[in-house]
Amino acid sequence: MTPKVTALPLSGLTSDMGGEYAFWRGDLTLSGQISAPERVVGVGSGARTIGPMPIEIDIAHVARLARLGLDDDELESYRAQLGVILEHAARVQSLEVEPDVEAVHPLEMSNAFRDDEPTPSLDRFEVLTQAPETIDGFFVVPPAMETE
Amino acid sequence: MIAPSLSEAGRLLRSGETSAVALLEAVLETASRTEAQLHAFLTIDTEGAREAARQADAAMVDGIDRGPLHGIPVALKDNMCTRGVETTAASQILAGYVPPYDATVVSRLRSGGAVIVGKTNLDEFAMGSSTENSAYGTTYNPWDLDRVPGGSSGGSAAAVAVGSALLALGSDTGGSIRQPASLCGVVGMKPTYGTVSRYGLIAFASSLDQIGPFTRTVEDSALALSSIWGHDPLDSTSYPGAYPDPTAALERGVDGIKIGVVTELSGEGFEPAVEAATVDMVARLEKAGVEVIEVSLPTFDIALSAYYLIAPAEASSNLARFDGVRYGLRVDGATTEELMARTRAEGFGPEVTRRILLGTYSLSAGYYDAFYGQAQRVRAAIQEDFSRAYGQVDVLVSPTSPTVAFEAGARTADPMAMYLSDICNIPSNLAGHPAISVPVGLDEAGLPIGFQVMAPALGEEVMYQVAAEVERLAGFSHSPSLSGTRS
Numbered sequence: 001m002t003p004k005v006t007a008l009p010l011s012g013l014t015s016d017m018g019g020e021y022a023f024w025r026g027d028l029t030l031s032g033q034i035s036a037p038e039r040v041v042g043v044g045s046g047a048r049t050i051g052p053m054p055i056e057i058d059i060a061h062v063a064r065l066a067r068l069g070l071d072d073d074e075l076e077s078y079r080a081q082l083g084v085i086l087e088h089a090a091r092v093q094s095l096e097v098e099p100d101v102e103a104v105h106p107l108e109m110s111n112a113f114r115d116d117e118p119t120p121s122l123d124r125f126e127v128l129t130q131a132p133e134t135i136d137g138f139f140v141v142p143p144a145m146e147t148e
Numbered sequence: 149m150i151a152p153s154l155s156e157a158g159r160l161l162r163s164g165e166t167s168a169v170a171l172l173e174a175v176l177e178t179a180s181r182t183e184a185q186l187h188a189f190l191t192i193d194t195e196g197a198r199e200a201a202r203q204a205d206a207a208m209v210d211g212i213d214r215g216p217l218h219g220i221p222v223a224l225k226d227n228m229c230t231r232g233v234e235t236t237a238a239s240q241i242l243a244g245y246v247p248p249y250d251a252t253v254v255s256r257l258r259s260g261g262a263v264i265v266g267k268t269n270l271d272e273f274a275m276g277s278s279t280e281n282s283a284y285g286t287t288y289n290p291w292d293l294d295r296v297p298g299g300s301s302g303g304s305a306a307a308v309a310v311g312s313a314l315l316a317l318g319s320d321t322g323g324s325i326r327q328p329a330s331l332c333g334v335v336g337m338k339p340t341y342g343t344v345s346r347y348g349l350i351a352f353a354s355s356l357d358q359i360g361p362f363t364r365t366v367e368d369s370a371l372a373l374s375s376i377w378g379h380d381p382l383d384s385t386s387y388p389g390a391y392p393d394p395t396a397a398l399e400r401g402v403d404g405i406k407i408g409v410v411t412e413l414s415g416e417g418f419e420p421a422v423e424a425a426t427v428d429m430v431a432r433l434e435k436a437g438v439e440v441i442e443v444s445l446p447t448f449d450i451a452l453s454a455y456y457l458i459a460p461a462e463a464s465s466n467l468a469r470f471d472g473v474r475y476g477l478r479v480d481g482a483t484t485e486e487l488m489a490r491t492r493a494e495g496f497g498p499e500v501t502r503r504i505l506l507g508t509y510s511l512s513a514g515y516y517d518a519f520y521g522q523a524q525r526v527r528a529a530i531q532e533d534f535s536r537a538y539g540q541v542d543v544l545v546s547p548t549s550p551t552v553a554f555e556a557g558a559r560t561a562d563p564m565a566m567y568l569s570d571i572c573n574i575p576s577n578l579a580g581h582p583a584i585s586v587p588v589g590l591d592e593a594g595l596p597i598g599f600q601v602m603a604p605a606l607g608e609e610v611m612y613q614v615a616a617e618v619e620r621l622a623g624f625s626h627s628p629s630l631s632g633t634r635s
Binding site: 057059061062063064065066067068069070078081082084085086088089090091092093094095097098099101102103104105106107109111112114122123126127129130131132133139141142143144 | 245246247248249340341342355381384385386387388389447450452453454456457464468471472473474475476477478480481482483484485486487488489490492493496501502504505506508509510512518519522523524525526527528529530531563564567578579580581605606
């Protein structure tokens with residue numbers, strides 16, 4: 001079967017998303033209701049409404065940040081795929097949420113501290129046996145900075 | 149021979165009717181008979197397992213009983229570090245990596261007398277829903293060899309389904325234990341976040357990852373969980389408080405329990421046979437004494453969207469360590485940056501590359517708040533939705549997967565179709581709650597269907613209570629046929 005794609009136009013994400021939506025790819029369809037999408041971001045009096053986020057992907061820049069040496073064909077292919085995924089992911093922008101609330105550990109834990117007591121750690125030379133190249137207990141890499 | 153359950157094997161061991169060595173040899177024989185078709189394992193440590201089995205038997209003779217896992221053959225997803233045994237996360241970038249330490253769950257298995265058979269296949273770095281993203285070849289579904297076992301812990305699910313292990317551990321970041329359990333007709337469970345140590349689990353998304361058991365029965369699952377969980381100072385997110393007893397309520401029945409049927413996890417996209425099996429089980433539970441309430445959790449509709457921002461963001465950070473310097477693959481370059489970029493381009497497969505790019509993008513300047521920041525706020529809203537629901541009911545139920553096992557290759561070209569496989573599972577990961585999949589029947593083609601029971605944080609006791617009743621009512625006793633055109 002030919003995959004059929006109906007994705008929300010991004011320009012409509014904050015103004016048109018109340019009501020029914022549908023999204024389907026291949027043999028799976030999902031549909032449902034999302035409440036009207038006034039989106040306020042920020043804290044207290046600094047709260048602001050931001051407009052729909054256009055999905056512009058400078059894929060070469062992203063690949064550089066991620067240290068992934070991809071060729072032009074690969075970059076273009078990933079750019080297209082990311083576009084489809086991000087259109088779906090951008091639906092998070094439809095939900096009206098408290099601006100300063102973020103998810104927490106389900107057991108409401110915060111920091112974990114141990115006693116400040118020295119304990120044995122892994123053996124340095126055993127750990128370094130897994131490195132591609134070492135010398136005298138150090139990792140070996142080519143020059144990290146350009147020289148004059 | 150169908151492998152006995154873990155609890156049955158334990159009884160036979162203690163009565164002297166079998167030994168750890170005999171159990172291991174039976175499991176190895178099953179593996180040698182099925183592996184050519186299934187490819188559930190990446191490594192089978194025959195010698196290490198035989199030595200552990202001999203020691204388990206010797207201890208038993210000396211009157212030392214290390215508990216429910218003593219002498220039990222166990223398989224581990226290959227993203228858990230095993231000292232001295234290659235651990236690859238099914239990635240080329242970790243080919244040949246031999247960890248100098250054991251993950252905490254592995255230490256606990258060893259001290260509990262378990263016999264570690266080997267390391268199972270997975271989607272590379274646990275990213276996928278079919279085990280087709282493994283750099284070392286796919287695993288196939290033992291119920292139909294033309295189909296996928298689900299993923300990412302597909303090797304662990306398939307191994308338990310055929311009996312090449314009595315217990316297998318997997319990891320569940322967005323359904324990676326429950327969905328393959330459902331597709332392979334076994335019990336798969338994701339514990340409350342923070343209850344099973346992640347020390348030595350190769351990290352995918354640290355705020356979501358959780359190790360859990362695959363077993364043939366619900367009782368086995370509860371026994372396995374009680375053996376592997378507990379506070380670990382080596383994991384800063386590990387829960388230091390009191391833990392429930394997963395086995396306490398297995399025989400209690402469900403009279404007076406309230407279950408919520410999640411309305412968002414039904415309808416379009418769900419196969420009729422899956423829906424019918426779910427409706428049928430809910431009706432049977434009602435007859436058995438539960439009160440059934442329809443519950444709506446509207447944020448479930450955007451949980452998948454939030455997940456595909458949060459999980460890749462964390463992955464892009466966690467996977468930065470694979471750089472050709474510290475371990476695994478190195479592809480040389482003139483500068484360190486070139487070495488890293490070449491190593492990572494060659495070492496990571498397409499799905500991992502896609503998620504690293506996605507996560508890097510959603511964390512990058514200018515997009516952070518609209519994508520990652522908003523996804524975290526949605527995550528909090530999902531936690532609130534769950535809290536409201538658990539004000540009314542004890543557990544929530546749904547299908548585990550919207551479909552039965554799909555054909556190999558059917559979704560590999562379409563990432564979004566693959567991602568939708570986990571639509572029923574992801575909310576529990578985002579909230580950090582426990583959930584279990586129990587097989588309840590077969591569709592017309594003979595493929596297993598799973599039923600999911602979700603519970604609030606540390607709600608394992610009531611979750612297992614309901615799961616045990618689901619198992620009794622379903623009476624699922626089928627075995628995989630190892631059929632299909634690849635057989």
